[in-house]
Amino acid sequence: MKNSYRTLLLASVMSLPILVSQAANAGTMTDSDIAKMSMLDKFQAQLYFKSHSFDFPEIFSLYHPGPYWILKKKSDFKLTDEQLKQEKELKLGMAKNTIQDEAALKQAYATYTADSAKSDPSSAQIKSDIEAIGKAQTSLATEMVDYHLQSFELLTPEQRKTYHDLVTERTK
Helix, strand or coil, rough: CCCHHHHHHHHHHHHHHHHHHHHHHHCCCHHHHHHHHHHHHHHHHHHHHHHHHCCCCCCHHHHCCCCHHHHCHHHHCCCCCHHHHHHHHHHHHHHHHHHHHHHHHHHHHHHHHHHHHHCCHHHHHHHHHHHHHHHHHHHHHHHHHHHHHHHHHHHHHHHHHHHHHHHHHHHH
């Protein structure tokens, strides 16, 4: 367990410059840019999301998995070509918006850090910076809710029954 943690920590540090550059360009990222991200970059983004999303994966997503999960289980759902296309679009849109929200949160932390390091910081500015962090984190956490619910809405009544059965199995 310790070795896994150390490996993860080392990988995190080594890929930091890449993640910073991606965060800086998040507002202009395309679906192609996301598809070209390395597995390590994607893993880093997922870890950051997990630690800054009010436990979204363990709470909401556990009971309402989204397009990634539905695509992973596409044979169980017997998705049509149109459903596959729409689920993939939701998955990519969700990834792009999550990266943008992560970049905004990182920028809010950077602003707070810089303002806090001033020799005579303004109380109002520091409070504003903290509120900006809260708003950015809330945005990051709530972004995925709509994608997960839209993903479910694409399913037929029969597919929704399958969905609920699979979710029940996974939450036992």
